[in-house]
Amino acid sequence: MRRSVLGLLALLASTALQAATSVRYCDYPVYPPVSWSDGKQPRGLAPTVVRELFGRLGYRVEMVVLGNWQRCLLDAAEGRVDVVLAYTSAQREQTLRFSKVPVLREEVAVFANRQHPLAFNRLEDLARYRGGLLFGESYGPAFDQFVAQHQNIEWVSSSGQNFGKLIRGRIDFVIQERRTGQLFVEHLPGAGDIVALPPALSVDYLRVAVSRRSPLSAHMAEIDAQLQQMADAGELERWLQESEVTYRDMVRQP
Template sequence: MPVIFRLLPAVLFACLSLTAQGEQLRIVTEPWAPYVYEENGHMRGLDYETTVIIFQRLGIDVQWQFLPWKRCLAMLEQGNADGALDIFQSHERDNLLLYPSEPLSQVEFVMFYANARPHPFQTLDDLWGLTIGTSPGYLYSAEFRESRLFTREPAPSHEANFGKLARGRIDLLITDRRVGQHAIKMLGLENQISQAPKVISSQQQFLAVRRGAGMDLLIQRFGAELKRFKQTAAYAALSEKYAGASAKKTLSMPLEQTVEQQESSAR
């Protein structure tokens, strides 16, 4: 019997269980434009809209909630949320969360700099004496996190980080390429801030759910449906919609595995 038919009864059971209890699947996330964000009172974004379509195809009703990322993870740990959108896979969370085989998207981590104060670099050594803007609740690689060559300075939001960069309060800022480009556009900083030309590292992000009865098979079904959807013209159009200014190709660069990830408490 094909695997898909063996999965259907368990997936149906999970869906019926939620319906019978009058419950929705509770998914939490942090605004992470252009992957997921709120605009004029409506949730939008490449990964959000993709996830909505997949759950509609599975016949599952979802309740969404925006929270600071640390709060999202605390709700998962306390059992107050069923899943999280746009989370990185981490071995530290294997006992808590289940991930589908198919990622929602791939993020690329780069540095941004103020045009008036460029800081060319090739390795971590080139960052000596600088102050690097980081995001609260994020976990960076041990090399980046523990280095004494430079100072890491968090800000309460991406917008605050880019404001500090524009005003010269930090020297560089590390974040995802699409997230950074979206923030620059929204803040009207296109003529003041630029992206360093090389990709530092990349990471896949997922829709993950808490372990529980029927959830392992549900997430398998989600992954299979997501993989099929990615082959459609509808997904191609959705991806193009949020491609923005990301058409320029950048060069890969192994910079001491400086991967931006949210702490195990994190994305």
């Protein structure tokens, strides 16, 4: 009897999860190989994971592309979109529910210009310098507190703006995921002196984040179960590698 009841509950949960026809996913595609735009639509690991994850759960995914990352977070908080991929923070957890299973381990690095060297071994070393971040970015409570205290960050909408300032010496450092930053500057004109400094600023995990105002927020267990299957099958790592290859091929095209 107990087994029958559990089976019925599982069936009802699956049916309810598939009742909705679409999921609105917000992307700000400026983070290769996680997410970038080919001029028509987002490409990369993040949109691939979202399409596969929710497709297997019975949804059609609607991509929403906005002008900066802060807009995506705000729309998710207000329930205008259902899903983003993001790092956890105490502030974000007030409006978003995060998957327990991560999509990607990310090492956050400090990028600097060898023509204007800076000394960096720990976060406080950056207090004497001027840095750049994208609107809406957060790299953990300690970093957010540091930024609020020192007010030494210039906020912009694109990595191109950030690294352009770093190349021209208008700022001293850029905070960026190491993988994304290195991939971005590989083919950026004038970026031959831009390097990622060896010490990691932090290590974080990119996760599926569902708006607490979305009906999806009641189904985090199913989302985590599907993510775990994808991780165990090696699909997440394979999609990451394929995204790196695709991005490099795209930027090499004349």
